[in-house]
Amino acid sequence: MKISKQNAEHYVWGGLCDGWHLVKQDGLSVIHERMQAGASEVRHYHERARQFFFMLAGTATLEIDGVPVVLGPSDGVEVPPLTPHQMLGSTVEAVEFLVISSPTTRGDRVTG
Template sequence: MRERAGRARFAITLHGGERPSEVQWYFREQSTLPVAIQRWELPPGGSEGMHAHPPGAEALEEVYVLLEGAAVMTVDGERFDLGPGDAVLAPPGTQHDLVNPGPAPASVLVVWGPPGTAMDWASFRTGRASRDAAERDAAAQGTGE
C-alpha cells in the first residue's frame, strides 16, 4: 500500500499557533497502529502553539522529527534548536510548542498517540543495533546511559 505525497493534504491552525500549517495524515484509515503519522509543513513564522496533552484518558505522546528547514521546539521551558534529522519527544502533560523561525518552510514528521508500553525491539536486528549504538554513544560521553 502506498500513499502519495500531498494526498488529502489540508491547512489547519493548530493549538492557537501562528499561521496555518499544511498537514498530511498518512494511512489515516488503513493503518491499525495506535499512532497518527503526519507530515506538517510550517510556513516561515508559523507555529503549532504552546499547549499540553494532559495525562489521563486523552493523554498523547508526540515525537517530532525535522525533515527540512529549521525549527525551534520548546518543551516545559527547555528550548531545542532543530536541524534536519533532529527529533524531540513531548511526553504527556508537557507544555510544548514548535516554531519555524527560518525564511523557508519547515517540514516535520509528527508521530503521536496514547502512551503505552513499548514493545521490546531488541530481538530485531535494528533494535539490537540501535541499543548497541546508544550504549556506545553513552560510554563515549561517560554518561553510562
C-alpha cells in the same frame, strides 16, 4: 498501500500551515507537517498522547516545558504526555517535519 503527501488526507492549520495524515488510527498518528516562514503553533499539551517530532527540512525550535530545543534536518525529540510544548517555525524558511503520536491526539489537546 503506499502513502505520501500526494495521496494523503490534507488539512490546513493556522491559516498558513499544511498537514498530511500518513497514518490516522486511534492508537497511532503520523502527520507530515509544513510550516510557512514565521508561523508557529499555540502552546499546548496532551493528556494521553506521547509525541515524537522529526525534522525533514529546515530548522525550527520546539519549546518543551519552557526549554527551547533547536531541530535541524534529521533531528528528533520526544514529548511526553502532560508536557507543554510549542513548535516555533523559522522566520526565514518553511520547515517540514513528522509528528508521530501514540495514541492519536484527536480530542486530547489542551491549550492555555
